[in-house]
Amino acid sequence: MKIRPPVALAATAALAAAALAIQPPTPAAAGDRPSSGSRAVLEEYMADSWRSMAAMTDESTGLPADNIGGDLAASSRSGYTSPTNIGAYLWSTVAARDTGLISRREARERARTTIATVAGMEKHEPSGMFYNWYDPATGDKLDVFPGGGAIEQFASSVDNGWLATGLLLTERAIPALKHQARAIRSQMDFGYYYNPAEGVRKEPGSDAPVGGQIRGGFWVDPPSGCSVADNYRGDEDVYYTCHHYGSFNTEPRIASYLGIAAGQIPAKHYFGTLRTFPPTCDWSWTETKPTGEWHTYEGVDVFEGTLPYRGHRLVPTWGGSMFEALMVPLFVPEETWGARSWGVNHPLYVQAQIEHGMDEAGYGYWGFSPSNDPAGGYREYGVDQLGIDGPGYTSDQERTSWEQAYEGCPDRAGTPAPTAYGDGVVTPHASFLALRYAPDQALANLAKLRENFDAYGPGGFYDAVAVRSGTVSKKYLALDQGMVVAALGNALAGDSLRTYVSRGALSDKVRPLMEEEVFTTQAR
Template sequence: MTRRRTTVAALAAAGMALAASATIPASATSTAGPAAAERAAHDRGDDDRGKDRGKRQRLLERWTQDTWTSFEALVVDETGLPDDNIGGDLSPESRGGYTSPTNIGAYLWSTVVARDTGLIDDAEARDRMATTLESVAGLEKHEPSGMFYNWYDPATGAKLDALGEDDPVEPFLSSVDNGWLATGLLLAANAEPSLADEADAVREQMDFGCFYDPEVNQIRGGFWDTDQDDPNLPADDYCSMGSDVWYTGHHYGAFNTEPRIASYLGIAEGQIPAEHYFGPVRTFEPTCDWSWTETDASGEWRSYLGVDVFEGTLPYRGMDIVPTWGGSMFEALMVPLFVPEEEWGPDSWAVNHPLYVQGQIEHGLKEADYGYWGFSPSNDPAGGYREYGVDQLGMDGPGYTSDQERTSVDQPYEGCREGSEAPTEYGDGVVTPHASFLALRYAPQEAVKNLRRIARDFDAYGPGGFYDAVAVRSGQVSERYLALDQGMIMAALGNALDHDSVRGYVSDGAVEDSLRPLMEMEEFGSSGRGPSLGK
């Protein structure tokens, strides 16, 4: 597959500088004011109205270069495995000491973006990916399913049963994390044909059917391959793996969430039936059985491939939107970095994605009045890792909140329960730059403006690009870089600068052949006013 390349090497010559969850100490944060040099650089990069597209492109190129610098620091050269996170100064000593399948996938696709935008040459990209693929082939995995465990040591490749002396973990096989690794492997094979055999040899052993539960037409969150001694966890053998495994007690029941990448890949490989596309719910039907969720939905029933689907939406600020589970940007918009959902689903995703972005923008700028927007799971500037989102854009009753104080909205559920008055104020809102990059396709001017203001108004930009999160009222910044979040930024920039090449590497072929007909037949109930696509 041949892709046009955009050269940004001239910028380098001029000297211009998951989910995986990181447990980050509060000391790794800053409350300092904006750096004058960064403010000047970003003010020069683009005007707020987006009229000068050339300047905006140069700004995107600069962001790509700096974000790639964080991956150069994250990766262990000997193994080609990226660490999960690293400190803001990019010193090797500040690495987290663990990695995940998602992180590895993110490094593979980010390496391709770096090559296709001219930051590294063909030989370096090939060598980097070859080292990574050799290490991945040697990682311990669950042989019957071909799936990988949740944590490994990036320096040795050893499977981890602890992330530190006081943080034991039970080795687990996650459907969504394996989905992102498989995405990286598929992209690497198509982007670098000389490595296709190595990448495909790993990916083709990964059977996503082992997560699929035909009784409910949904996938499980994952499984353990050792007895969990928990009667609530079913021991079963969905795909004839030869031995029992202990599945999570939950399925991924909400459709508009990031685990759909695992569903898509399973359908494309023929491991999961096409009918599964219509198995997860758009919203629950509006009965009191579901009154623990955010609020009652509106919609109608339709049938696709013999599966009855309630095409429900939730109301938010004059819009009707198919929600995510928690209300975060990551859930809704990571998948379309790789799969052109709004192109293949003109009556579904093409309507909903822009509305979802508009909802996030309006929450940040109008409802909560933070002055900034973009809410998604990220580092907590006060320490640790947390889910952030817009409560009303999620199905879950408590939802993910946008501020440190966990200010939520208790909406009524007609005929079932009363709500309470909406909050009159919000606390210290936390925005993460990767959320704006996810919105870049759907609201490019607004996304660039938001990012420039974050860099201008806070000390939020370092040697590896944007730091992971900012608490906008206190000014506290989480000065770390996460491989997952940096990977989303690289994928978004790769699409923006190189004619959707990231999408093309993944979606051409079997993915399009199997999924496009499914997306084309569905009509969501979404409606309202969102940013126009591509403007």
């Protein structure tokens, strides 16, 4: 997940009523069109959300700010941006074109400006990877955040994954920019992050190899915190994060997919990350004891584990948030390629988030994902029990969590389940991510948020609502609005964004891996 800088960062009654009738979600078929009534709502959301992306963007550089104030005033733009934000603006520009909001010429000129700036931005030349923070008004690499705070510049695997996604999409969607976008993307080597020696623990008694994992990123100069000096490409040492992205169902898998598709990372890496940790006391610091079985794919032993939630069993994310699970399938049709894995897990994950908000916590709303904190700043939100990590992300301001028991481990007897939750924080982008898998529930949830709170402004839904206090974070974030626009673009334009990204090498090399795997996920 991105490390953010230390700064404070007319719906129908029928739709609103539908939120009370929670049914198990069924994914919409590929290419399905919304009904005429819901299409009009989606088109309104799309037009307003695109307005926020355009307002964030400096016309001279084509770079979006990380965030902007709720009034969309240019003076309220943040003075920093990231590779993820830039990728989000590129795909949003194409989505705006494909849904008829802007002309082909305008989309081409907007993307041309952005790509010309990116081509001149400072990066780590041996890997082709970009650093985490730049000035959107100039494209210069930042060494200090606006307002203070030194930056130890870092090349993030996941952030570069989202920039590469935007570039890949642009080169396929805008033929006039094909060569310029490809020239940047072809230099990006995701193998720089791949550690072949780090992977899932083997089944006891097996001599199968590990699949390897990717690091969170690297610094060029030694950072003040933990780092590992190494270089997987044999070049001059960089300083890798001490952690790997070991959890499978999280957003860094976009970098894994791109690396596999490009031949920079071996296919077995798909099976090198964790569905859950194996069910032994070595891992009793995680959420609770998983159940599952061992399978072998591409020569790698994989524990096909799941965690329980209200009678369901599902493959968790790291922290329990929506965007960890569902940002990647905005661009990669995981639930169709992996019908026996993602095709079961994605809709069930949405159902679990709905049940938490509506039934378990009783907020009356749902959709928990990292967002601006209505009390100020930025925070991770999620459903604690849907994450591998023991503490997980929580859904309320009070950080109400539950230490479940880990059967058979004396140090994890557990604590009683919460009997009440506090001021739940719901972010609208989570409902847009769920739109494919639970369209009626997602639209109803958004309608209620708009009707019952001051949650909608000139750029669409504001970033987050604390639903018991009614406090609203009146900000727009490029990352979150980029997810909203991508979801709406797919819904309104026949999955065009997915089509641009997933064809070719991704389909040829990643789809067979998804088709091979079977999760042990089960609905109650």
